[in-house]
Each structure stands twice: as C-alpha cells, then as structure tokens.
Amino acid sequence: MxxxxxxTPEPISTMPPGIPYIVGNxxxxxxxxxxxxxxxxPFMTKFLLDSQGNSAVMGEHDANAVSHLFYTAVxxxxxxxxxxxxxxxxxxxxIIWLSLVxxxxxxxxxxxxxRIGLAIGLTLIAFxxxxxxxxxxAHVGDQFSEQNKHLLPRVYGWFYFAxxxxxxxxxxxxxxxxxxxGMFAQWIPATASTPKLAFALPGVLMLLxxxxxxxxxxxxxxxxxxxxxFLRDSLSGEGLRAIARLAVLYVFVAFFWCLYDQxxxxxxxxxxxxxxxxxxxxxxxxxxxxxLVDPGRVISAEQVQSVNPxxxxxxxxxxxxxxxxxxxxxxxxxxxxxxxIGLFLTVASFVYIYWIDLxxxxxxxxSVWHQVAAFAVITAAEVLVxxxxxxxxxxxxxPSMKSFIMALNMLSVSLGNLIAATVNGLISRTSxxxxxxxxxxxxxxxxxxxxxSLVYVFAATRFREKTYIQGKQ
Numbered sequence: 001m002x003x004x005x006x007x008t009p010e011p012i013s014t015m016p017p018g019i020p021y022i023v024g025n026x027x028x029x030x031x032x033x034x035x036x037x038x039x040x041x042p043f044m045t046k047f048l049l050d051s052q053g054n055s056a057v058m059g060e061h062d063a064n065a066v067s068h069l070f071y072t073a074v075x076x077x078x079x080x081x082x083x084x085x086x087x088x089x090x091x092x093x094x095i096i097w098l099s100l101v102x103x104x105x106x107x108x109x110x111x112x113x114x115r116i117g118l119a120i121g122l123t124l125i126a127f128x129x130x131x132x133x134x135x136x137x138a139h140v141g142d143q144f145s146e147q148n149k150h151l152l153p154r155v156y157g158w159f160y161f162a163x164x165x166x167x168x169x170x171x172x173x174x175x176x177x178x179x180x181x182g183m184f185a186q187w188i189p190a191t192a193s194t195p196k197l198a199f200a201l202p203g204v205l206m207l208l209x210x211x212x213x214x215x216x217x218x219x220x221x222x223x224x225x226x227x228x229x230f231l232r233d234s235l236s237g238e239g240l241r242a243i244a245r246l247a248v249l250y251v252f253v254a255f256f257w258c259l260y261d262q263x264x265x266x267x268x269x270x271x272x273x274x275x276x277x278x279x280x281x282x283x284x285x286x287x288x289x290x291x292l293v294d295p296g297r298v299i300s301a302e303q304v305q306s307v308n309p310x311x312x313x314x315x316x317x318x319x320x321x322x323x324x325x326x327x328x329x330x331x332x333x334x335x336x337x338x339x340x341i342g343l344f345l346t347v348a349s350f351v352y353i354y355w356i357d358l359x360x361x362x363x364x365x366x367s368v369w370h371q372v373a374a375f376a377v378i379t380a381a382e383v384l385v386x387x388x389x390x391x392x393x394x395x396x397x398x399p400s401m402k403s404f405i406m407a408l409n410m411l412s413v414s415l416g417n418l419i420a421a422t423v424n425g426l427i428s429r430t431s432x433x434x435x436x437x438x439x440x441x442x443x444x445x446x447x448x449x450x451x452x453s454l455v456y457v458f459a460a461t462r463f464r465e466k467t468y469i470q471g472k473q
Contacts, residue, residue, distance in 0.1 A: 021216025028209035035170030068421035075414035077130025102128025106203030134406035164309035182294030257416030342384030
C-alpha cells in the first residue's frame with residue numbers, strides 16, 4: 001500500500017470494484033468533450049465575434065483546418081500526459097490535476113466568444129483532455145489481474161459504450177442550446193448568448209466527471225509510476241520492439257482517423273445542403289432526450305452526428321454477440337483482421353458520401369437519411385478499428401509503459417487529423433481548392449484510404465505479437 005491505496009490489482013475472478021467509477025467518469029467526460037466539439041464548427045462559422053462584438057466568422061475550409069488542428073493537439077498531448085503518469089505522478093494524480101486544467105478550458109470558451117477565448121479554451125482543453133486520455137484507458141486495464149483478464153474485452157466494450165452514451169446526449173443537447181431548439185426556446189432568454197451556454201454545459205459535465213473519478217479513489221489499484229524503470233524499459237530491446245511493432249499499426253490507423261473525424265466537419269457542411277426533414281428521426285431524438293430536444297420535423301446539420309454514438313451503442317452488443325461469433329464460423333476474427341475490415345468499410349462510407357455530393361452537385365434533392373446510412377457504415381468501421389486497437393494496445397504494452405503506449409495509439413488520431421488539416425489548409429490557400437472542390441474532396445480521401453488499406457493487408461501478415469498483463473512477469 002502507498003498513501004493508503006492498493007498498488008496491485010485484486011486477485012479476483014469478478015469485475016474490479018473501481019470500474020463503475022472509471023466508466024461513469026468516462027461517460028461524463030465524453031459528454032463534455034463531444035458536446036464542445038459538436039458546436040465548435042458551427043460556432044466558428046456562424047457565431048464567432050471580434051473584440052467589438054461584431055461578427056468575425058471563419059470560412060468553411062478555415063474552420064475545418066482549425067477543427068482538425070485542435071483534434072491533432074488533443075491527440076498529441078497524450079504523449080506528455082503518459083510521461084507524467086508513467087514516470088512521475090502515476091495515473092490517478094495525473095488524471096485529477098489535468099482534469100482541472102480541462103475544466104478551465106471549458107470556462108474560457110463559455111466566457112469569451114472571440115478568437116482570443118477560442119485560442120485559450122482550445123489550448124487548455126487540448127492539454128487537459130489529451131493529457132488524461134492515455135491515463136484513463138490504461139487505468140481501466142490496470143484494475144485487472146491474471147485471474148480476471150478474460151473480462152478485459154467486455155470492459156473495454158462497456159468503456160467505449162460509456163464514451164458514446166455521453167457523446168450521444170451531448171451531440172443532441174449542445175446544438176439544441178446553440179440554436180434555442182425545443183424546450184430551450186422557452187428556457188433561454190432571447191438576449192442570452194447561446195454559444196456561451198452551449199460551451200458552459202460541457203464544462204459542468206467535466207467538473208462532474210472529475211468528482212466521480214475522485215469518489216472512486218479508494219476502490220482503484222494505483223499502479224506506482226515507473227520513474228527510471230520507465231526509461232530503462234522504454235529504451236530496452238523489449239520496449240523498443242513493442243513500440244516499433246505498434247507504431248507500424250498506428251501509421252495505418254492514422255488514415256482511418258483522417259477520414260473518420262471529418263464526420264464533425266466536412267460531413268456537417270454536406271448535411272447543411274441535404275433535405276433534413278426526418279420526422280421519425282426527430283421524434284426518436286425527442287423521445288430519448290425526454291423532451292429536452294424537440295427538432296420538430298427538421299433535424300439540424302450538427303445533430304445528424306448524434307446517430308454515430310447511437311449506432312455505437314447498438315452495434316457494440318450486435319458485434320460482440322452476433323456478427324463476430326458468426327465471423328468466427330468462417331475465420332478467426334483476430335484484432336488485425338478486424339482492423340483491416342474496418343479500414344475497407346471506412347472507404348465504403350466515403351464512397352457513399354462522394355456519391356451523395358455528386359447528386360447534390362447535379363441539383364438533385366437528397367434526404368438526410370442517405371448520410372445516416374453512411375454513418376451506419378463508418379460506425380461499424382469504428383467498432384472494428386477503434387475499440388479493437390484500444391484493447392490491443394493495452395495488451396501489447398509492457399507493464400511500465402501502458403500509458404505511454406496508449407498515448408502512441410492516440411498519436412495516430414493526431415497524425416490523421418494533421419493530414420486532414422493540412423489538406424484543408426492547402427485547399428483554402430492554393431490552387432488545390434479548384435481540384436478538390438465538391439465531390440472530388442471526398443473521392444480524394446476514399447482513394448487515399450483504399451491505397452493505405454491494400455498496403456495494410458500485406459503488412460498485417462508480418463506483424464509479431466506479445467501480450468502483457470499487470471502483475472504477470
């Protein structure tokens with residue numbers, strides 16, 4: 001015991017007692033992050049002000065570039081958070097202190113709707129959210145011993161379910177606040193700043209997430225920081241081999257994130273052009289939000305994103321109990337095979353989005369249900385890629401490097417968004433904008449991932465694996 005806390009997982013065959021607190025924390029934190037992220041793009045293109053209170057909105061591709069640069073930073077800072085956790089402070093203390101930084105970022109966005117507030121808020125959120133990401137996902141795995149490691153896939157599935165539970169409600173509620181939709185039209189005075197309120201709600205949820213995590217402090221296994229051992233292990237032959245093995249996988253996964261994270265930018269821009277009258281979908285959203293969100297008959301472009309976490313919550317049990325067992329009758333659905341299938345599904349979703357844009361360019365009216373179908377395809381890809389790589393990264397990481405390896409996994413998200421930000425920056429400022437305008441934009445990314453996926457199939461056959469569990473030498 002150190003500081004009164006257990007330093008090793010309990011040798012039990014059942015679920016670790018700290019898991020409900022970690023999952024609850026993750027649900028609230030993801031509400032916080034995705035709520036802010038959902039309204040970020042429309043805030044920059046519709047509501048951003050200058051210091052005099054006049055409109056200072058960004059163009060579509062500039063807002064795309066800023067959004068993807070922010071996502072790049074969020075998934076780059078895990079490197080620093082993992083080093084703080086694995087070398088100096090341990091995962092628990094790192095999560096608590098950086099969560100407070102995270103809260104300050106939300107506060108900055110909620111009080112200042114100029115580019116200064118935007119810059120300060122996004123910087124603090126990137127550092128706070130990015131810093132805790134690898135620690136929380138590694139902290140989940142740290143609660144398991146050799147006796148109950150068989151429960152890890154189920155727990156990472158529920159962990160991801162919590163992410164999308166929080167995400168689903170936040171992607172419904174924050175746009176409703178931003179646009180004074182449904183009940184919020186009555187509750188929010190016409191003189192109130194809806195962007196400030198839309199950013200304030202995620203801040204409150206982040207504070208709640210921090211409190212929930214703190215409440216579970218006596219239930220966790222607090223794995224001590226590795227200190228010099230982390231450096232020795234990282235620079236050892238075994239540590240370097242683990243990094244090299246996984247780095248190859250992460251390069252391929254980066255291209256998945258390059259496409260996937262455009263569901264909150266370029267897909268939103270496309271949704272603005274669709275016929276968004278969907279009474280059945282609007283009624284479903286009103287029902288699950290207990291009447292707080294009432295889109296009427298027309299869903300907002302930002303709220304279309306809500307179908308992604310909804311599909312995730314539906315698909316996780318379907319994949320775990322139906323699709324993957326059926327796959328197992330034909331071939332073994334190993335982690336690397338699941339990732340490969342997910343990459344090709346992502347290509348299919350962008351081909352569909354490309355086709356939708358072709359129809360729009362030809363002057364045809366297209367229903368929002370087409371984009372909902374594309375979301376179903378890319379969400380299936382997310383289940384196969386993101387959840388699989390999350391669990392696989394933990395198992396393939398040496399014990400003293402768990403947070404660091406999780407950070408390398410998240411660096412793939414950073415790299416993918418950097419690619420997307422770079423392309424959008426070039427479109428906005430060079431003649432490439434004439435080449436990749438309209439449907440060609442989506443076709444470019446579909447072709448890019450198609451080529452990447454074919455190379456992945458070849459590389460995956462040469463991948464070497466080694467599994468590590470805490471407490472097992």
